[in-house]
Amino acid sequence: MIQRIGRRRxxxxxxxxxxxxxxxxxxxxxxxxxxxxxxxxxxxxxITKNSTNPFFVTMQQGAKKAAEAEGxxxxxxxxxxDGDEAGQVQAIEDAIARGDAGILxxxxxxxxxxxxxxxxxxxxxxxxxxxxxxxxxxVDITFATDNFKAGELIGKWTATQLAGKPATIALLDLFxxxxxxxxxxxxxxxxxxxxxxxxxxxxxxxxxxxxxxxGGSYTIACNEPTNxxxxxxxxxxxxxxxKNPDINVVYTINEPAAVGAHKAxxxxxxxxxxxxxxxxxxxxxxxxxxxxxxxxxxQQYPLKMAELGVQAIKKIANDGEKPxxxxxxxxxxxxxSLVTDKAATGVESITSADGAQRxxx
Amino acid sequence: MTTTTPPTxxxxxxxxxxxxxxxxxxxxxxxxxxxxxxxxxxISFVVFSTLNPRFASPNSLSLVLQQVxxxxxxxxxxxxxxxxxxxxxxxxAVAILAMMLAAKLAEGQGLPGALAIALAIAVGAxxxxxxxxxxxxxxxxxxxxxxxxxxxxxxxGLLYSEGQSVxxxxxxxVLSWTGESFPVGRFRITVGVVAVVLLYLAVGFALAKTAWxxxxxxxxxxxxxARLAGIRVDRVxxxxxxxxxxxxxxxxxxxxxxAGAASPNAITDANLESITxxxxxxxxxxxxxxxxxxxxxGALIVGFFRSGLSLAGVDDQYRVLAVGLLVILAVAVDQWxxxxxx
Numbered sequence: 001m002i003q004r005i006g007r008r009r010x011x012x013x014x015x016x017x018x019x020x021x022x023x024x025x026x027x028x029x030x031x032x033x034x035x036x037x038x039x040x041x042x043x044x045x046x047i048t049k050n051s052t053n054p055f056f057v058t059m060q061q062g063a064k065k066a067a068e069a070e071g072x073x074x075x076x077x078x079x080x081x082d083g084d085e086a087g088q089v090q091a092i093e094d095a096i097a098r099g100d101a102g103i104l105x106x107x108x109x110x111x112x113x114x115x116x117x118x119x120x121x122x123x124x125x126x127x128x129x130x131x132x133x134x135x136x137x138x139v140d141i142t143f144a145t146d147n148f149k150a151g152e153l154i155g156k157w158t159a160t161q162l163a164g165k166p167a168t169i170a171l172l173d174l175f176x177x178x179x180x181x182x183x184x185x186x187x188x189x190x191x192x193x194x195x196x197x198x199x200x201x202x203x204x205x206x207x208x209x210x211x212x213x214x215g216g217s218y219t220i221a222c223n224e225p226t227n228x229x230x231x232x233x234x235x236x237x238x239x240x241x242x243k244n245p246d247i248n249v250v251y252t253i254n255e256p257a258a259v260g261a262h263k264a265x266x267x268x269x270x271x272x273x274x275x276x277x278x279x280x281x282x283x284x285x286x287x288x289x290x291x292x293x294x295x296x297x298x299q300q301y302p303l304k305m306a307e308l309g310v311q312a313i314k315k316i317a318n319d320g321e322k323p324x325x326x327x328x329x330x331x332x333x334x335x336x337s338l339v340t341d342k343a344a345t346g347v348e349s350i351t352s353a354d355g356a357q358r359x360x361x
Numbered sequence: 362m363t364t365t366t367p368p369t370x371x372x373x374x375x376x377x378x379x380x381x382x383x384x385x386x387x388x389x390x391x392x393x394x395x396x397x398x399x400x401x402x403x404i405s406f407v408v409f410s411t412l413n414p415r416f417a418s419p420n421s422l423s424l425v426l427q428q429v430x431x432x433x434x435x436x437x438x439x440x441x442x443x444x445x446x447x448x449x450x451x452x453x454a455v456a457i458l459a460m461m462l463a464a465k466l467a468e469g470q471g472l473p474g475a476l477a478i479a480l481a482i483a484v485g486a487x488x489x490x491x492x493x494x495x496x497x498x499x500x501x502x503x504x505x506x507x508x509x510x511x512x513x514x515x516x517x518g519l520l521y522s523e524g525q526s527v528x529x530x531x532x533x534x535v536l537s538w539t540g541e542s543f544p545v546g547r548f549r550i551t552v553g554v555v556a557v558v559l560l561y562l563a564v565g566f567a568l569a570k571t572a573w574x575x576x577x578x579x580x581x582x583x584x585x586x587a588r589l590a591g592i593r594v595d596r597v598x599x600x601x602x603x604x605x606x607x608x609x610x611x612x613x614x615x616x617x618x619x620a621g622a623a624s625p626n627a628i629t630d631a632n633l634e635s636i637t638x639x640x641x642x643x644x645x646x647x648x649x650x651x652x653x654x655x656x657x658x659g660a661l662i663v664g665f666f667r668s669g670l671s672l673a674g675v676d677d678q679y680r681v682l683a684v685g686l687l688v689i690l691a692v693a694v695d696q697w698x699x700x701x702x703x
Contacts, residue, residue, distance in 0.1 A: 052524040052626055081629065176677050225677070230526065230620035231431070231627045238424045239671050242415065256526060256624060263621035267427075267542055267549070284528060291530075361525060 042317040043073040044310055045095035047088050047105040049131070051078040053228075054282055054361030055302050056106065059129065062306035063104065070314045075100070082228070083178055085111030096122045102313035104306065107133045109178065125316050127323075129305045131182055132331050141323055142331035143305045143312075147185035147279070148192070150298035151251075153338040153347065154277035155193020157296045158249055159214045160344035161275055167194070167218040169249045170240040172233060172257050173204055176225040183253065186279050187223075190251045194218070221247050226257040233260025241268050252278045255285030255297060262293045281339055282361040289339050290352035296340035299350075302360055304334050390694070391701040394643040394651055397694055398658035401641075401687070405662060409669030416672050419547035426550070427542075429664035430557045431619060433657060434612040435631055436638040437557075437564050438489075438605030440656045443639050444568075445581040445601050446648025447503035451492060452609055453631025454514035459484040460613035461518045464527040464623030467536060474533030482610035488514060489606020493599040511632065518625050526624040529617060540618030553615040560608065565653045577601060582649025637684060638663060641691045645699070662687065 046063045048056035060076050067074035075098070077091035085108045092115040095103050102125035105116070116126050116138050125140050132142040158167070171190075174183040181202075188198045191207060195214025199206045205223040212218065221244035224236035233252060240247060241264065250265070252258040258278040265271045278285060281299020288294045312323045326333040338347060339355035380388065390396055410417035435452045442449045459481040467477035488510070495506040529537040539553035568574035576597045579587040588594050617623050628634075642659030644651025663684055670680045 052519050054524050054526075057524045177681075224671075227626070227629065229626040229629075230622045230624045231616065234620060235428055238428065239668065242421045242424060242668070242672060256622070256626070259526075259528070259621050263540065263619070267540075267551075284526060287528075 041071055041073050042102075042314050043075070043098065043100040044313050045075045045077060045091065045098075045100050045103045045105075046129075046306065046309075047091045047095075047103060048076075048078045049082050049088075049106045049108050050080065050084070051076075053082075055130075055280065058360040059106075059302040059306045062303035063310050066307040066310035070310060072310055072314050074310070079108050083108050083175075083180075085109045088112045089115040092116065092119050095119065096124065100124060101317040102126065104129050104309040104313070105139070106130045107139075109180065110134060113138045125313055125322075127309050127312060128331075129309055130300075130302065131180070134181055136330045141312075141325060143308055143323075143334055144331050145300035145305075145336050146329065146331075146333050147182050148189035149333075150279045150300060150336045151186040151189020151191075152193035153298050153336065153349075154251070154279065154296050155190040155195075156347045157193075157338060157340060157344045157349070158190075158251075158275055158277055159194045160347060161295065161342065162215050162249070164215045165248075166216050167213055167249045168244060168246045169194075169218060169220050169251065170237065170244075170247045170261075171204070171220065171223045172226050172236045172240070172250065172252045172261055173223055174226065174228050174253045176223070179203075186253060187251065190277070219244070226253060226260065228254050228257055230256045230260040230263075233257035234264045235260075237261035237264035238268075241265075241270070245270075248274050250274060250276045252276065254278060254280045255282055255288060255294065258285070258294050258297075259288065262288075281337075281355060281359055283356065283359040284361065286339055286352050286355040286359045289341060289355065295342065296338055296349070297355075299337050299339050299355055299358065301334050301336075301358070308332075308334065387698060387701050391698050394698070395655040395658060397691070398642050398655050398662060402658050402662050402665065405665045405669060409665060409673065412669065412673040416669050420549070421668060421672070423549045425661070425664040425668050426548075426554050427619065428667070429660045430551070430553045431612060431616050431628060432631065432634045432638060432663070433660040434557045434560055434615055435609060435628075436635040436642075436656045436660055437560050437653055438608035438612075439635040440639050440642075440644055440651065440653050441564065441568075441577065441601045441605050441608075442503065443636070443644055443646060444577055444648060444651055445598055446584075446646075447496065447598075447601075448507065448636065448646070449492070449503065449602075449605060450507040450632045451488070451511040451514055452605075452635050453628045454511050454518065455485055455488040455606055455609040456613045456616065456631065457625055457627065458488060458514045458518040458521075459610045460616060460623045460627075461522040461527075461625055463613065464532060464536070464617065465522060467533055468527050468531050474535035477533065477536060478614050481613045482607050485610025485613065486603050486607040489602040489604070489609070490599070492606070493602030496602065497595040497598050522623075522625045524625060526622045526626075529621045529623075532617070532623070536614065536623075537618045537621065539615045540621065551618065553618050556611065556615055560611065561653050561657050564604075564608075568653065573597070573600070578649055580648075634663070637688055641684075641687050643691065643695065645695050646692065647699075650695075650699075659691075 079087040088108050089112055096119050104127050106129050128139040128142040130144050173187055184202050184204050187204045188201050191198045209220050222240040224239050226232035226236045250261050255278045258276050275295045278294050278297040285297050315321050338349040340349050341352050343349050439449055462484050463477040463481035466472040495501050496503050542549045542551045576592050580594050580597050584594055638659040639656050642655030666680050
């Protein structure tokens with residue numbers, strides 16, 4: 001009996017080892033392989049964080065459309081999930097091996113930096129989309145939403161809506177086990193927009209828990225991770241409400257998280273008088289603004305990022321002309337607009353009807 | 362154990378020897394494996410409510426129940442499979458696939474709600490049947506089979522849904538009915554939590570009181586002996602995978618109610634979390650020993666740790682750390698209990 005268990009356990013270990021190998025090697029997930037041999041057309045790789053988030057799906061669609069229009073050979077790859085660095089590294093290595101002219105990447109973390117360097121050393125032009133790597137000069141240039149500004153817009157809107165009332169804030173972030181620039185830029189941008197001192201601008205949760213914002217006094221009730229999904233948003237909001245039932249401002253990393261947070265508020269009978277703000281501007285999110293689930297959201301434009309990226313690499317490959325960063329920023333800003341049906345004075349915004357015209361997903 | 366005739370053989374005398382207190386504990390745990398998770402649950406309850414009295418409030422405990430409902434439901438299916446010395450890495454993927462198929466078809470004025478739920482359960486059962494067939498017909502190890510189908514089902518769910526969530530507001534009301542809550546005394550219970558409790562009662566009954574249940578234990582304990590005893594091992598195994606799949610389909614329904622949307626990005630770590638609940642609950646990874654009651658306790662322990670440490674203001678990573686230690690402890694206790702001599 002004991003011997004049998006021993007053997008079975010050994011088998012399990014071998015299987016686990018094999019599985020780890022399989023998972024790692026399976027991450028590349030590249031589709032639409034490029035032939036690349038003897039063909040003079042420009043080849044570009046698009047490597048997104050994952051292939052599930054509608055944001056990246058839209059990005060892939062934008063790139064495919066632009067590639068078709070420009071006659072560029074496009075290879076689409078993605079990490080297995082948000083934070084999967086190994087999968088992206090492999091996709092970068094594939095792009096180098098294929099002899100692509102350039103890479104468009106939304107980096108999953110600092111772990112892909114060495115691979116990006118290798119690609120640039122091999123002569124590939126690397127553009128980061130949506131998420132600038134840290135440090136930003138790891139890539140040639142970044143085409144992105146100014147996530148800090150996106151946060152700032154909803155922060156200003158919130159402060160104006162509160163009109164001097166005390167703010168009890170729930171911060172529903174993306175992660176608490178890894179540091180991602182989108183996560184801290186939106187969170188810290190939001191607090192800055194509210195007029196709250198953020199201490200370290202690259203660190204969530206290190207600001208004073210109480211103090212004063214531009215209109216009055218504030219309390220930060222919690223920083224909770226949501227994984228950017230509905231079920232995570234709900235659990236996070238529930239935990240926040242248990243810690244402090246008086247929350248009247250809810251910042252969410254994206255709209256799916258906001259939907260979950262709304263469910264939790266609804267279950268607790270607290271939707272009245274609570275401001276929920278978010279970032280993304282997906283079509284579902286814009287509709288939630290219209291329905292009053294979300295008060296205001298900052299809309300970004302992934303389609304534009306991908307199109308511009310493909311065009312830029314084609315241009316460089318053909319005549320060497322390189323894109324330039326936006327003034328005052330270390331990346332090219334693809335724009336962001338505040339979508340709300342309760343316009344606040346002094347904060348520029350568009351209505352949910354306008355937002356729906358330009359939404360993605 | 363007790364015999365009326367005086368002991369005659371050496372074996373009988375050995376069986377009646379005096380036990381040390383430690384041996385008695387070992388025997389007790391062997392007979393009732395749910396005792397150790399129950400103790401952990403009670404101790405963590407006491408500790409967390411001392412750290413922050415709000416933890417013990419009906420409101421906070423109601424939330425813990427709602428938060429563990431989804432993983433708790435998946436863990437019922439996982440328990441069945443682990444009882445047969447198998448493992449299911451595809452749990453979450455099956456639930457998501459079933460959920461996305463049902464939600465996409467029911468979106469707008471599509472499929473009626475009841476049919477969509479039936480479809481989700483059917484898809485879950487079919488996915489389970491595929492896992493079961495690969496295990497029994499091709500004789501592949503469950504670990505490898507479900508590792509493969511984890512990817513297959515995840516990919517299918519994503520391709521089919523194009524990565525998009527379906528909002529509950531676009532779905533027939535019955536699909537998010539599981540999220541409706543009602544008061545029970547000072548607690549708030551959701552329909553989903555009730556569904557999970559019913560699931561535990563039904564599967565608990567089937568395991569303890571039916572021939573099928575005895576067969577599941579027999580197959581998990583020793584396949585060859587079970588076969589020699591006339592049990593149709595492959596048929597029992599296949600049925601376990603199908604039942605587990607159907608349970609994942611039901612879980613999809615509970616998940617829609619909880620999240621307010623059918624999202625292909627939900628429950629990313631469901632496989633590991635459900636296995637954790639089963640293992641902490643005292644079910645042996647080597648099959649044949651354990652019960653769904655333990656799994657329920659295991660799921661609650663994880664929920665208690667999440668909520669309790671959060672209320673105590675402790676960084677969430679300590680919960681991850683503590684749960685990891687609990688898993689190792691639980692398996693170590695299991696190994697120790699297995700060494701019991703009757």
